[in-house]
Amino acid sequence: MPVSPDAxxxxxxxxxxxxxxxxxxxxxxxxxxxxxxxRPYRVRLHDVLQPRPPEYFLEQPFGxxxxxxxxxxxxxxxxxxxxxxGLQDERLLPGDRAGQMRGIxxxxxxxxxxxxxxLPMILLNITSKGEAWTDEARPKFLERITSRxxxxxxxxxxxxxxxxxxxxxxxxxVTVLRQLRGTGILDGFPNVAALVKRGEERPAFQRALAxxxxxxxxxxxxxxxxxx
Amino acid sequence: MPVSPDAxxxxxxxxxxxxxxxxxxxxxxxxxxxxxxxRPYRVRLHDVLQPRPPEYFLEQPFGxxxxxxxxxxxxxxxxxxxxxxGLQDERLLPGDRAGQMRGIxxxxxxxxxxxxxxLPMILLNITSKGEAWTDEARPKFLERITSRxxxxxxxxxxxxxxxxxxxxxxxxxVTVLRQLRGTGILDGFPNVAALVKRGEERPAFQRALAxxxxxxxxxxxxxxxxxx
Numbered sequence: 001m002p003v004s005p006d007a008x009x010x011x012x013x014x015x016x017x018x019x020x021x022x023x024x025x026x027x028x029x030x031x032x033x034x035x036x037x038x039r040p041y042r043v044r045l046h047d048v049l050q051p052r053p054p055e056y057f058l059e060q061p062f063g064x065x066x067x068x069x070x071x072x073x074x075x076x077x078x079x080x081x082x083x084x085x086g087l088q089d090e091r092l093l094p095g096d097r098a099g100q101m102r103g104i105x106x107x108x109x110x111x112x113x114x115x116x117x118x119l120p121m122i123l124l125n126i127t128s129k130g131e132a133w134t135d136e137a138r139p140k141f142l143e144r145i146t147s148r149x150x151x152x153x154x155x156x157x158x159x160x161x162x163x164x165x166x167x168x169x170x171x172x173x174v175t176v177l178r179q180l181r182g183t184g185i186l187d188g189f190p191n192v193a194a195l196v197k198r199g200e201e202r203p204a205f206q207r208a209l210a211x212x213x214x215x216x217x218x219x220x221x222x223x224x225x226x227x228x
Numbered sequence: 229m230p231v232s233p234d235a236x237x238x239x240x241x242x243x244x245x246x247x248x249x250x251x252x253x254x255x256x257x258x259x260x261x262x263x264x265x266x267r268p269y270r271v272r273l274h275d276v277l278q279p280r281p282p283e284y285f286l287e288q289p290f291g292x293x294x295x296x297x298x299x300x301x302x303x304x305x306x307x308x309x310x311x312x313x314g315l316q317d318e319r320l321l322p323g324d325r326a327g328q329m330r331g332i333x334x335x336x337x338x339x340x341x342x343x344x345x346x347l348p349m350i351l352l353n354i355t356s357k358g359e360a361w362t363d364e365a366r367p368k369f370l371e372r373i374t375s376r377x378x379x380x381x382x383x384x385x386x387x388x389x390x391x392x393x394x395x396x397x398x399x400x401x402v403t404v405l406r407q408l409r410g411t412g413i414l415d416g417f418p419n420v421a422a423l424v425k426r427g428e429e430r431p432a433f434q435r436a437l438a439x440x441x442x443x444x445x446x447x448x449x450x451x452x453x454x455x456x
Contacts, residue, residue: 061383062341062376073329079340080333083311084325097312101301105308111336112307113290116344128368136361140351148290155289 002031003211007040011066011081012059013212015045015219020126026078027066028212029175033082033168035204037089045215079111082168092168099163106162106169110176114152117144118179125183145185153189160198174199230259231439235268239294239309240287241440243273243447248354254306255294256440257403261310261396263432265317273443307339310396320396327391334390334397338404342380345372346407353411373413381417388426402427 013027027043034041046056052063060067060076067074068081075081083104086093093103120141124134152173156162162169177196180186186193199205241255255271262269274284280291288295288304295302296309303309311332314321321331348369352362380401384390390397405424408414414421427433 057379057382061337062379064341073326075329075333077333077336077340079336080329083332084329098301101303101308101312104311105303105305108305108307108336108339109289111340112305112343113292115340116347119344120348123368131364133361133364136359137365140356151285151290154285 002034002038002040002207003043004040005042007042009034009039009041009068009070010044011041011068012044012046013065013215014048016216016221017048022213022216023209024175024179025065025212026175028208029078029171030066030068030081030085031208031211032171032175032202032205033085033092035207036171036202037085037091039085043215045219079107079172082107082171086168092171094165094167102163103167103169106167107172110169110172114148114173115176115179117141117148118176121145121183121185122179142185145180146188149185149189149192153192156191156195158191161195166202170195170199174205230262230266230268230435231271232268233270235270237262237267237269237296237298238272239269239296240272240274241293241443242276244444244449245276250441250444251437252403252407253293253440254403256436257306257399258294258296258309258313259436259439260399260403260430260433261313261320263435264399264430265313265319267313271443273447307335307400310335310399314396320399322393322395330391331395331397334395335400338397338400342376342401343404343407345369345376346404349373349411349413350407370413373408374416377413377417377420381420384419384423386419389423398423398427402433 011027011030014025017025031041046065056063059074062076064076066078066081067076068084069075073084075084082092086103087100093100120137124138124141128134161167162173174196177186177192178200186196200209239255239258242253245253259269274293284291287302290304292304294306294309295304296312297303301312303312310320314331315328321328348365352366352369356362389395390401402424405414405420406428414424428437
């Protein structure tokens with residue numbers, strides 16, 4: 001199993017997050033990639049304190065997780081970490097430059113052409129839930145999400161993965177789209193929903209998810225309020 | 229001058245966009261990088277039609293510009309194109325993997341930790357300008373922008389560039405932050421405003437901007453409504 005206290009690769013993760021974020025925190029992306037290639041890693045856990053302590057920002061400019069370090073690099077941004085791993089292992093990204101760059105293009109599309117359309121919906125549904133303005137704003141943000149999902153759906157067509165094989169782009173797109181869970185929005189795009197399901201069914205994803213959730217389970221702040 | 233009709237590198241750009249987008253369209257990022265390294269490129273122009281014709285989506289899944297092709301790759305997403313160029317030229321990204329990956333981390337931070345906070349403000353100020361909900365929503369979106377800008381400001385400190393030298397990360401961060409022009413928001417972060425100014429003062433940036441604007445000037449749909 002890749003989680004190993006003496007591993008040369010270290011990532012950071014949170015000890016616990018609220019239920020709506022469990023299974024979505026971005027260290028999942030790195031855990032998944034490392035599981036795909038069987039590379040062991042150790043996890044350094046942060047408390048989710050508000051405000052976050054200054055030392056969090058010294059290693060991650062936005063006070064987030066994950067960070068990543070190995071013998072060669074010290075990194076933040078899950079997208080950059082996936083690129084670093086992908087360039088080292090052909091199970092995550094093709095060996096030729098053209099194929100590598102296509103995977104990187106789709107990874108960045110997930111981060112910059114798809115996720116920014118999704119994030120305001122999370123504000124509407126969670127952070128600002130119930131506020132008056134959200135009723136009027138919702139159709140506008142929803143339209144933006146669906147127009148971007150239509151583009152992903154059209155480009156994906158009947159392919160199994162975004163390009164002609166599994167890459168870090170699929171890890172990124174699947175984990176970005178999982179943020180729509182519970183909204184029903186993906187129901188309108190069956191081939192995109194199938195892509196997410198295909199990703200979630202990979203054994204490496206399932207091990208990564210179990211390892212993230214096990215940490216939260218072990219660090220429940222209020223056991224009586226927790227869901228199983 | 230890098231713009232050259234017979235160049236092996238081809239990018240796409242729009243013939244004309246409204247004033248609020250002029251100087252901000254993302255082909256600027258690629259033009260700037262190519263100017264930095266003196267590599268010639270040719271430009272294939274698209275009309276900005278609504279709805280966009282299906283063939284736009286075949287080469288760029290989201291119907292946007294720029295796309296990029298050379299003898300080796302066919303790409304979309306300005307971030308991926310900058311990474312492709314950066315990995316080939318030490319004027320854009322260090323030659324060692326650790327330095328390359330730090331530049332890529334900051335490039336992705338611009339695209340995924342900063343720009344998503346800025347985009348809703350553009351919706352408020354342009355697309356949905358004057359709608360009732362925007363008054364209540366504005367402080368929330370503004371708080372998100374300023375909290376992210378504070379992180380960039382703290383990480384930048386008194387450095388000239390995001391890392392210890394100019395890289396594609398600075399091209400990305402500067403062009404992302406230029407979308408705040410006219411809002412006054414950067415006034416609260418003098419070192420970040422100075423980073424933007426430092427980028428804009430580079431001769432390569434100025435040539436790239438002039439070349440983008442010259443295309444719009446030459447393709448004004450209604451000369452009488454245009455600003456100089």
